[in-house]
Amino acid sequence: MRMKKQVAELIQQHGTPLFILDHKKLRRNYRTFKKNLSRVQCYYAVKANTHPEIIKTLFLEGSSFDVASYNEFMQVYEYIKHFEEKDQESFIWDKIIFSNTIKDRETLSKIKKYRPLVTFDNSDELKKIKACCNTAGLILRLKVPDTGSQVEMSSKFGAEPGDADYLIRLAHDAGLVVEGLSFHVGSQCTNFDNYTAAFAITSEILNDARAKGYGLNIVDIGGGFPVPYDAQVPEFEELAGLINSECKRLFPADVEIIAEPGRFLAATAATLITEIIGKSRRDGKIFYYINDGVYHTFSGVIFDHWIPNFTAFKNGEKEVCAVVGQTCDSFDKISQSVQLPGNLGIGDYLLTENIGAYSIASSTNFNGFDGAKIIHTNLNR
Ligand SMILES: Cc1ncc(COP(=O)(O)O)c(C=O)c1O
Structure with missing residues (x-):
């Protein structure tokens, strides 16, 4: 060369x-994501690359953000707050999800005033959220298969699907609201069966919870969207087709679908x-x-x-x-x-x-x- x-x-x-860092490619990746997954709101996983110029470029394209710490939360918030429309209660939820399932008490106390959307996957976390951040909306993260993904997640994160009903009830009894469910199939997921399995697990729990009167209406399909590092990686378009048809088949139109791509946008x-x-x-x-x-x-x-x-x-x-x-x-x-x-x-x-x-x-x-x-x-x- x-x-x-x-x-x-x-x-x-x-x-x-x-x-x-080529912002034209960043914009192109975002547009490819949105063009192929029009029902899915994109929350860029800031952890993939926290550079403030990336946040700016993606925000201007219409992206929301997935943050993992107080510092990431504030990094995004300090930038986007200037665009906040007055009296719009849903502004934070529309723009930021705090998707680290484990948050320390100090972090929870500090983000309480923003009425954040946060994930959890166990009862101890629920107790902490109740004590330190009871203004939060909750997303229950589920354990799903991550077989063959470059970075596996399910050995560290996600509630056993069998515990979901109990955790949703526990949250409700504590006066907290579970707004939806999330999963992550592992990063650089080239085995699309993981997505199929995750959708099946999630829809069963969502439908069951809704039938019991819990108003869950968000499904967060996480990250994992593979980057074409080499010719063996299957096409994103193929995965998008699968996601679109599964979302249509499994989730009523009032269910909001969101995703947290990191690698796919930045790599x-x-x-x-x-x-x-x-x-x-x-x-x-x-x-x-x-x-x-x-x-x-x-x-x-x-x-x-x-x-x-x-x-x-x-x-x-x-x-x-x-x-x-x-x-x-x-x-x-x-x-x-x-x-x-x-x-x-x-x-x-x-x-x-x-x-x-x-x-x-x-x-x-x-x-x-x-x-x-x-x-x-x-x-x-
Ligand atoms: C909760 C969560 N969401 C999203 C991502 C981004 O995943 P990816 O870069 O595979 O899109 C990660 C990666 O670690 C994560 O932990």
């Missing part, structure tokens, strides 16, 4: 490592340029040391089980190489096996696409290294 003129200019201007919107700062041959294999690593922009290799791609700008005979990070920790290995030209040297660049999600959001400053410089293209505001 020859280096494109635009990339060369950006490196010249900003140096490396360089995280290039393909960013590209990283790194520089080779060291090279050695160990046991016959070339090691390229680059000026980023798993403690920084490649944190997704650890936390997200992500396998990054690397492209060199130089041609040459390819061989199996390792690409490792800049820190002095032997754990900082990004890839042990990547096909790259063997003739790359110090000062050559590598490009990694689709690095917008779970990358800079979970990066640290370990060893005192700064993170990649973030720049924006196609902001167009």
Whole structure:
């Protein structure tokens, strides 16, 4: 791959490592999501990439937001409050869902005044919500299959479906209102049977609760929408077709369907340029040391089980190489096996696409290294 003129200019201007966030792609991902899932309100999962410019771009497109902490809540709220229409009680619910099922007392007390929409999945959480944030509307998160997803969720989150009836009643008896149900099929879910199973579980519980007089009217289908990292990933359009037909078949028209995509919106919107700062041959294999690593922009290799791609700008005979990070920790290995030209040297660049999600959001400053410089293209505001 020859280096494109635009990339060369950006490196010249900003140096490396360089995280290039393309807002045109962000907008395109949002529009693809909405075009294919018109009944679904999109709550961007801020955890995927918390950059404020992403929040702005997506808000201007019409997105709502899924937050996991008080800081994320306030980050979104401080931006969107300027757009709040007076006397609109549902403003917060329409724009923010607090979808971390576990919240500490302090967080709950601090968000009480906003009358938030929050998820829960157990009775201890209910007690906390009752004591510290009884203004909240509740969404009961259910445990659903997450078989084959890149990041599994159900071993840590979600009430057993068999406990749902009890938890809804417990909330009601405590004077709280369960507004709906949610699930998450695991992140980067390419096994669409997980969605089919989750819809079946959710609709049975929803219909049963409604028949008993509980006014549940929100179904939150979570995240998990897969990103085309490689050619094996099934098409989003196929999944959207399944979701649309299941929603139509299973949920009456007065049920609001919402979703919390993170990766799907953010991943393909960013590209990283790194520089080779060291090279050695160990046991016959070339090691390229680059000026980023798993403690920084490649944190997704650890936390997200992500396998990054690397492209060199130089041609040459390819061989199996390792690409490792800049820190002095032997754990900082990004890839042990990547096909790259063997003739790359110090000062050559590598490009990694689709690095917008779970990358800079979970990066640290370990060893005192700064993170990649973030720049924006196609902001167009
Ligand atoms: C509650 C919740 N919602 C949404 C998401 C976003 O998931 P994804 O990036 O797979 O769309 C996550 C990811 O961890 C999550 O925990």
